[in-house]
Amino acid sequence: MSKLASLHCEACRAGAPLVTQEELQEFMPQIPEWCIETRNNILQLERSFAFGNFVDAMAFSQKIADLAEAESHHPAVLTEWGKVTVTWWTHKIKGLHRNDLICAAKTDLLVS
């Protein structure tokens, strides 16, 4: 298990620090399948997962929901036939927080 995946989220609060470039350089190698996207000037972590059908995609989506509730940190999830796209960012600070890196790493562990 990566160091990131062993961590837990802290409570989201306005004014929390955005993830730094140094933190990105340190942690992104632990989540190599994830891309950093910028939408409406908000940095987001995004990865797609492939499945053989819709039922498996939905089951994986439920695992993500369970993770989100456990960490009180929630992604955007697009569930399609054979594909789930997961996007993590922190709404309160309109950008990336360490929580998002942690949840991306934990999301990778959900793939059976």
Ligand SMILES: C[C@H](O)[C@H](O)[C@H]1CNC2=NC(N)=NC(=O)C2=N1
């Ligand atoms: C009250 C509740 O804990 C907060 O609104 C949490 C819920 N989950 C969250 N998830 C994400 N991704 N960003 C947030 O700012 C956020 N805030």
